[in-house]
Amino acid sequence: MRNKQKSWAKLWLLLPLLSLLIALSACGKNIAQEDVVQRVKKTNEITWGVKSDTRLFGLMNIKTGKIQGFDVDIAKAISKEIFGDQVKINFVPVTSNTRLPLLKNGNVEGLVSTMTITPERKKEIDFSDVYFNAGQAIIVKKGSKIKSVKDLTKGTKVIGIQGSNSVDNIKKAAPNTQVLQLSDAAQAFTALKSDQGDAMTTDNGILYGLVSDDPSYQVVGGTFTSEPYGIGINKGQKKFRTAINQALKTIEKDGTYQKIVDKWFKKISGFDGSVVK
Ligand code: GLU
Numbered sequence: 001m002r003n004k005q006k007s008w009a010k011l012w013l014l015l016p017l018l019s020l021l022i023a024l025s026a027c028g029k030n031i032a033q034e035d036v037v038q039r040v041k042k043t044n045e046i047t048w049g050v051k052s053d054t055r056l057f058g059l060m061n062i063k064t065g066k067i068q069g070f071d072v073d074i075a076k077a078i079s080k081e082i083f084g085d086q087v088k089i090n091f092v093p094v095t096s097n098t099r100l101p102l103l104k105n106g107n108v109e110g111l112v113s114t115m116t117i118t119p120e121r122k123k124e125i126d127f128s129d130v131y132f133n134a135g136q137a138i139i140v141k142k143g144s145k146i147k148s149v150k151d152l153t154k155g156t157k158v159i160g161i162q163g164s165n166s167v168d169n170i171k172k173a174a175p176n177t178q179v180l181q182l183s184d185a186a187q188a189f190t191a192l193k194s195d196q197g198d199a200m201t202t203d204n205g206i207l208y209g210l211v212s213d214d215p216s217y218q219v220v221g222g223t224f225t226s227e228p229y230g231i232g233i234n235k236g237q238k239k240f241r242t243a244i245n246q247a248l249k250t251i252e253k254d255g256t257y258q259k260i261v262d263k264w265f266k267k268i269s270g271f272d273g274s275v276v277k
Contacts, residue, residue: 030105030106031106032103032104033236034106035239036109036234036239036240037237037239037240037243040109044083044087045087045088045089045090046079046083046087046089046090046109047092047107047108047109048075048079048092048109048110048111049092049099049103049107049112050069050071050072050092050094050113051069051071051093051114051185052067052093052094053093053184053185053186054206055069055209055212056205056206056264056265056268057069057070057071057113057114057209058071058112058113058114059209060093067091069264070132070261070263070264070265072112073263073264074112074131074132074231074257075110075112077256078112078231078244078248081246081251082243082246092107092108094108094111095161095162095163095183096114096115096161096162096163096184097161097162097163097183099113099115099232100121100163100232103125103233104124104125104234106234109240110232110240111125111232111233113232114134114229115229115230115232116165116203116228117229117230121232124235125234126232126233126234126235127231127232128230128231128233128241128244128248129230130228131230132229133226133227133228133229134203134204134206134223134228134229135203135222135223135224135225135226136166136170136173136201136203136204136223136227137201137203137219137220137221137223138152138201138207138219138220138221139199139200139210139217139218140198140217140218141192141216141217142216142217142218144199144220147221148220148221149173149174149221149224150174152173152174152177152198153177154176154177156174156177156178157177157178157179157180157196157197157198158174158177158179158198158200158201159179159181159188159191159192159196160179160181160182160200160202161181161183161184161185161202162182164202166202167179169201169224169225170201173224173225180196180197185202185210189214192217193217203227204271205265208270208271212268219271231244
């Protein structure tokens with residue numbers, strides 16, 4: 001009995017230590033866990049992660065220093081819809097490989113970055129409803145013997161982008177080809193142009209953006225996967241997610257979404273810019 005009493009007494013001694021630990025852990029609350037809607041309403045500023053090397057979706061205009069593209073316009077439309085026309089919208093360049101850590105560390109509040117909603121990613125972050133339907137394809141130099149993913153057999157090499165699910169998909173679709181991974185789309189296309197591979201693979205829209213810049217390359221064989229894009233946000237941001245989904249519905253209804261689709265994809269022959277239904 002005495003011993004029991006003693007150990008209870010010891011526990012009481014631990015109480016101040018316990019409360020200190022709780023207080024410290026509250027101080028260390030990751031910025032990514034703070035309520036985004038509340039914070040942006042206060043600061044009137046929001047930061048999105050977008051691609052900056054991906055023509056049509058997010059590409060840095062070296063003359064203006066601004067990033068332009070479909071994803072950028074979607075991010076702008078949604079921000080204005082949720083927070084009003086006066087909200088300051090910042091863009092941080094991300095790659096397929098850096099986007100998840102940048103979001104999870106709180107460097108950006110959301111990702112509009114050609115990102116497919118996948119079950120693996122859903123374990124780490126949350127997604128909005130689908131805002132764009134892409135599909136994976138390949139590009140080759142015009143005149144290449146490779147006409148579709150089926151021709152990527154033993155002895156061929158395909159170039160992909162680190163951190164994209166395209167590299168996992170291609171290993172399934174063409175298990176005997178060799179896959180060379182580069183850190184972003186620009187580097188991957190440069191490698192293809194310098195004959196470091198027979199083909200390059202990623203989503204069709206991204207590939208159409210690349211070939212629109214260099215007509216000696218072409219998209220072949222159609223799409224062989226389905227890549228529904230979602231806006232990535234941190235887990236626990238329920239209010240933000242609801243607001244984004246509501247904003248997506250509104251811009252679809254009022255025609256803003258279609259205007260953005262037409263602006264970026266209407267002039268791209270062969271690519272219909274398959275949109276959300
Ligand atoms: N949509 C694919 C993905 O999310 C490929 C494009 C990209 O990496 O951004 O992995």
